Amino acid sequence: MMNQHQKQRRPGRDRRIWVAAVGLALMLPAVPRLHAQDNPGNDPLFAGTEQFAKGAKDSTEVNLDKNMLNMAGNSLLTKKADGGELAKQLDLVEIRTYDYATPGQYKMEDVQKYSKKLDGGGWIHVVRERSSSENADICFRGGGDGEPSELVIVAAEPTEVSFIHLKGRLSLDDLSKVGQQYGAPALQTRPH
Amino acid sequence: MNELGNRLGNRFGDEFGDELEEQWRVELRPVLPPEGFADRIVTNVSQMRRKRARRAFVLWVAIFFVTAGSLAAILKQYEQKRQEQAATQKFVLAMRVTGRTLSLIEERTSRAAIRAKIKTNEVER
Numbered sequence: 001m002m003n004q005h006q007k008q009r010r011p012g013r014d015r016r017i018w019v020a021a022v023g024l025a026l027m028l029p030a031v032p033r034l035h036a037q038d039n040p041g042n043d044p045l046f047a048g049t050e051q052f053a054k055g056a057k058d059s060t061e062v063n064l065d066k067n068m069l070n071m072a073g074n075s076l077l078t079k080k081a082d083g084g085e086l087a088k089q090l091d092l093v094e095i096r097t098y099d100y101a102t103p104g105q106y107k108m109e110d111v112q113k114y115s116k117k118l119d120g121g122g123w124i125h126v127v128r129e130r131s132s133s134e135n136a137d138i139c140f141r142g143g144g145d146g147e148p149s150e151l152v153i154v155a156a157e158p159t160e161v162s163f164i165h166l167k168g169r170l171s172l173d174d175l176s177k178v179g180q181q182y183g184a185p186a187l188q189t190r191p192h
Numbered sequence: 193m194n195e196l197g198n199r200l201g202n203r204f205g206d207e208f209g210d211e212l213e214e215q216w217r218v219e220l221r222p223v224l225p226p227e228g229f230a231d232r233i234v235t236n237v238s239q240m241r242r243k244r245a246r247r248a249f250v251l252w253v254a255i256f257f258v259t260a261g262s263l264a265a266i267l268k269q270y271e272q273k274r275q276e277q278a279a280t281q282k283f284v285l286a287m288r289v290t291g292r293t294l295s296l297i298e299e300r301t302s303r304a305a306i307r308a309k310i311k312t313n314e315v316e317r
Contacts, residue, residue: 015249062286064279071276072283083287093286097293127297129304136297155293162293164286175290 043094045117045152046163055105056098064093069168082177090168103133103158111135111156114163118152133158151175 053059064072069087076084100106118125118139129136135156143149148171153164166175198209 060285060289062282062289064282064286068275068279069283071272072279075276075280076283083283086287087283093283095286095289097289127301129297129300134300136300138294138297153290153293153297155297157296162289164290164293166290175287175294 043092043165045165046094046096046114049096049114049163051110052096052098052106052161055100057101058097058099060095060097062093062095064090066091069093086170086174089170089174090166092165092167094163094165096163098161100159105159106156106161108132108135108156111154111161115154118154123152 069090069092073084073087076082076087098106112130112135115128115135115137118137122141123139124141125137125139127136127138135154137152137154139152140148141150141152147169149167149169151164151166151170153162155162155164
């Protein structure tokens with residue numbers, strides 16, 4: 001009698017388990033990945049800069065797309081911290097920096113290959129500095145409205161190489177102010 | 193029954209007591225249930241059980257979906273918060289690096305300008 005009773009109840013229980021399993025399976029894709037990895041930047045301007053990581057003591061790579069910049073902007077604005085507005089104005093941030101313990105760990109010609117990419121293509125050089133041990137380029141490219149919409153910085157020192165690409169509504173003053181807020185030295189902007 | 197009939201008879205008269213006793217005897221006689229009564233009871237009981245099981249099943253499914261939904265919402269919020277923090281840290285780092293690089297370049301160009309000025313002055317002399 002007891003067995004019969006149990007047998008009668010089993011199909012219901014099985015069905016419940018099945019529904020639970022199917023429900024869970026359906027919900028799994030909706031559950032976000034807890035440790036999602038950021039997509040590596042694939043900026044054509046900086047393609048191949050990984051070569052500078054060889055022999056570097058430290059290397060920093062920052063890739064932020066519009067979505068992440070919006071998130072950062074919202075977060076900074078909520079905390080009433082500086083840079084929130086700028087983060088929201090930007091569409092892309094790609095940064096690569098390589099620090100070396102001693103000079104001579106990279107070839108200046110390799111850096112200049114990237115500087116050459118900024119000759120033409122609508123880039124306007126604000127700073128172009130060339131020497132045997134140092135190299136610096138600060139370039140702007142305007143948007144349709146004549147306002148600068150892209151900034152590229154390629155800087156090489158004996159023990160450091162930096163590639164910076166920012167897209168969006170920006171100005172050197174904004175960048176300097178925000179950089180200062182986060183510990184960078186002050187930029188002496190002068191009227192030309 | 194007789195005792196009750198006697199007591200009622202004592203109170204309302206014997207005739208009323210007898211009548212009442214007789215009426216009760218007729219009314220309370222054992223009767224067989226109508227045909228199929230037991231089957232109907234069994235059917236009703238099993239239907240009730242099935243309904244109860246279905247209700248419990250629906251309730252569990254609802255509980256499951258509400259729990260799973262809440263869990264998914266919490267996880268999504270957690271993930272969003274984590275991404276927001278990571279994005280903020282990266283942005284702050286990016287601005288620091290950009291600011292520092294700009295400052296270094298500015299320093300170098302200033303040095304170069306001063307050197308050029310000194311050279312010009314020397315030539316003028």
